Amino acid sequence: MLEVEICQIKMKNPTVLAAGVLGSTSASLNLVSRSGAGAVVTKSFGLEPNKGYPNPTTVEVEGGIINAIGLSNPGVDVFKEELKKLEGNVPQIASIYGSSPEEFSQIASKVDHMVDALELNVSCPHAMEGCGASIGQDPNLTTQIVKSVKKIVKSPVIVKLTPNVTDIVEIAIAAESGGADAITLINSLGPGMRIDLETANPILSNRFGGMSGPAIKPVALRCVYQVSQAVKLPIMGVGGIMNYRDVVEFLYAGANCVQVGTAVMYHGMDVFREITSGLEKFMIRKGFHQVGEMVGLAHQ
Numbered sequence: 001m002l003e004v005e006i007c008q009i010k011m012k013n014p015t016v017l018a019a020g021v022l023g024s025t026s027a028s029l030n031l032v033s034r035s036g037a038g039a040v041v042t043k044s045f046g047l048e049p050n051k052g053y054p055n056p057t058t059v060e061v062e063g064g065i066i067n068a069i070g071l072s073n074p075g076v077d078v079f080k081e082e083l084k085k086l087e088g089n090v091p092q093i094a095s096i097y098g099s100s101p102e103e104f105s106q107i108a109s110k111v112d113h114m115v116d117a118l119e120l121n122v123s124c125p126h127a128m129e130g131c132g133a134s135i136g137q138d139p140n141l142t143t144q145i146v147k148s149v150k151k152i153v154k155s156p157v158i159v160k161l162t163p164n165v166t167d168i169v170e171i172a173i174a175a176e177s178g179g180a181d182a183i184t185l186i187n188s189l190g191p192g193m194r195i196d197l198e199t200a201n202p203i204l205s206n207r208f209g210g211m212s213g214p215a216i217k218p219v220a221l222r223c224v225y226q227v228s229q230a231v232k233l234p235i236m237g238v239g240g241i242m243n244y245r246d247v248v249e250f251l252y253a254g255a256n257c258v259q260v261g262t263a264v265m266y267h268g269m270d271v272f273r274e275i276t277s278g279l280e281k282f283m284i285r286k287g288f289h290q291v292g293e294m295v296g297l298a299h300q
């Protein structure tokens, strides 16, 4: 009843661990895989090790959190060792970022054979200079990156978009024309900030960061709704999903499956089982036999 298939990735249910949350090590990815998620996405990694920003890198706000981690990661060659240790009981998606089409394809070719799909992070709103800050805001560059990765990999290529653009539909069409197999939307919203009352200093070391959690759900839903009308690709919806009711909204808006990030930080890994059991009961009550029957119903 809950099974879905997105660009040849077969999942036992439509919930996926979002990039960057518990995805830095094989140990945490394996735990999430065993906790009921339908698939997992790694933390984004690049060609070279990247320290990211100094602490504090996250701060709570009403309705979510702001993070400015700065894509800290050990680089693809070290991350490959983690990928080797994945148990593989659910599909594994590697999230990669780079500063040029060449860099994206270089990283992609190193891990293509180790995972079920690649997710191109062209959308991080707080990346450091040279780490792809504006890639997902430029339709031509987005097309070029997708094309260059598609040329050399066998795995399906999913492109993750930033909501921090004037017209997300234009970028989604650019990804589709580059040959993307699916689209994930949205990455964190912003940038936003918080300021300490006592010191009058911005709380995050980077001052600004990307917002995630329930407060961004209405924006994410609108992006999914608009993009699903404009492209034929399957969509992974993400942004503020906390429970099965949120999942139903994303499916109705046109997502084929969903990713869950901040909710895992709030509620732990049990959130996947809670969501899927709630979704199953909802489907029985409403007479749905397959997840696909709910996809796009809000467009009727």
Ligand SMILES: Cc1cc2nc3c(=O)[nH]c(=O)nc-3n(C[C@H](O)[C@H](O)[C@H](O)COP(=O)(O)O)c2cc1C
Binding pocket: 018, 019, 020, 021, 043, 044, 058, 065, 067, 069, 071, 095, 121, 160, 186, 187, 188, 211, 212, 213, 214, 216, 238, 239, 240, 241, 259, 260, 261, 262, 263
């Ligand atoms: C702490 C943290 C780290 C993140 N790291 C990444 C990352 O490495 N790559 C990426 O594409 N998205 C990253 N994201 C964005 C999430 O994958 C997701 O798109 C966003 O948080 C919205 O979903 P949510 O509200 O369910 O968290 C990160 C989010 C958080 C909260």
